[in-house]
Amino acid sequence: xxxxxxxxxxxxxxxxxxxxxxxxxxxxxxxxxxxxxxxxxxxxxxxxxxxxxxxxxxxxxxxxxxxxxxxxxxxxxxxxxxxxxxxxxxxxxxxxxxxxxxxxxxxxxxxxxxxxxxxxxxxxxxxxxxxxxxxxxxxxxxxxxxxxxxxxxxxxxxxxxxxxxxxxxxxxxxxxxxxxxxxxxxxxxxxxxxxxxxxxxxxxxxxxxxxxxxxxxxxxxxxxxxxxxxxxxxxxxxxxxxxxxxxxxxxxxxxxxxxxxxxxxxxxxxxxxxxxxxxxxxxxxxxxxxxxxxxxxxxxxxxxxxxxxxxxxxxxxxxxxxxxxxxxxxxxxxxxxxxxxxxxxxxxxxxxxxx
Numbered sequence: 001x002x003x004x005x006x007x008x009x010x011x012x013x014x015x016x017x018x019x020x021x022x023x024x025x026x027x028x029x030x031x032x033x034x035x036x037x038x039x040x041x042x043x044x045x046x047x048x049x050x051x052x053x054x055x056x057x058x059x060x061x062x063x064x065x066x067x068x069x070x071x072x073x074x075x076x077x078x079x080x081x082x083x084x085x086x087x088x089x090x091x092x093x094x095x096x097x098x099x100x101x102x103x104x105x106x107x108x109x110x111x112x113x114x115x116x117x118x119x120x121x122x123x124x125x126x127x128x129x130x131x132x133x134x135x136x137x138x139x140x141x142x143x144x145x146x147x148x149x150x151x152x153x154x155x156x157x158x159x160x161x162x163x164x165x166x167x168x169x170x171x172x173x174x175x176x177x178x179x180x181x182x183x184x185x186x187x188x189x190x191x192x193x194x195x196x197x198x199x200x201x202x203x204x205x206x207x208x209x210x211x212x213x214x215x216x217x218x219x220x221x222x223x224x225x226x227x228x229x230x231x232x233x234x235x236x237x238x239x240x241x242x243x244x245x246x247x248x249x250x251x252x253x254x255x256x257x258x259x260x261x262x263x264x265x266x267x268x269x270x271x272x273x274x275x276x277x278x279x280x281x282x283x284x285x286x287x288x289x290x291x292x293x294x295x296x297x298x299x300x301x302x303x304x305x306x307x308x309x310x311x312x313x314x315x316x317x318x319x320x321x322x323x324x325x326x327x328x329x330x331x332x333x334x335x336x337x338x339x340x341x342x343x344x345x346x347x348x349x350x351x352x353x354x355x
Contacts, residue, residue: 115310165320182332191223
């Protein structure tokens with residue numbers, strides 16, 4: 001009699017009667033997670049058959065439809081939630097992607113990561129966010145090699161044999177899929193504005209945004225102006241403030257500054273200065289909350305729709321994951337230039353939580 005009671009408690013039915021079965025979310029000392037074996041036992045099939053059906057393995061085509069429906073019904077009844085790690089071993093895919101950013105506290109990268117998470121859900125991907133702070137040496141994998149792919153907004157990773165698909169955001173490198181801000185037409189408008197204000201030489205602060213820097217140089221030369229690229233870094237707050245001090249010392253008459261934070265730091269320093277330096281400033285950014293729009297030095301901004309950038313990057317990565325042999329390509333997301341009189345029409349990066 002005692003043996004029978006123990007046996008009953010060890011079966012799915014026994015667990016249900018004692019409150020132990022379900023999704024694993026029950027509270028209490030005795031709560032357990034429903035297993036693949038539990039589903040198999042109640043459905044009257046082997047655990048291998050359940051696994052084959054749930055993971056849509058090619059062998060599942062040979063399993064009768066009635067059996068598949070019975071398994072699906074049991075899964076729903078017991079609230080079975082398959083292990084992502086077990087599914088990865090079976091299918092070769094974890095449905096897990098990563099996005100590596102330079103600095104998550106940077107408004108641009110934090111909103112980009114958020115939009116990537118939103119877009120990834122459309123492909124049933126979960127997302128891991130990491131920050132490199134420009135450390136090199138990424139190989140596109142996590143410990144255990146559980147990533148299906150990587151979106152990289154920092155130093156491009158080294159390509160190693162068997163590396164998972166990787167999409168570079170805002171940088172270009174041979175052997176990678178890339179998605180870039182296309183600021184060409186916006187820079188052409190910027191050049192015409194500064195030229196109309198009598199400027200001949202324009203200082204560009206772009207740091208690691210090499211593709212944007214190339215667009216700046218190309219379009220300003222076309223307009224007959226002399227673009228001069230800053231050699232100073234802006235990746236960290238310390239770098240930004242140091243670069244701002246150098247600019248205040250050199251006093252260029254016109255500047256094109258990449259990055260919301262660098263632009264903000266420059267405008268703050270100007271506001272607290274003695275007022276003898278009055279540069280014309282244009283900003284290139286992917287984040288906008290209206291904080292800068294009333295500054296007298298800021299004449300225009302070039303903005304890329306960060307949500308479109310995220311959507312394009314996730315779509316490109318998903319395609320690479322599902323077809324690893326697809327050819328590498330470069331996609332460009334057009335930016336738009338807004339003059340000061342148009343600032344009120346700029347959509348905030350996060351309209352639901354402006355700050």
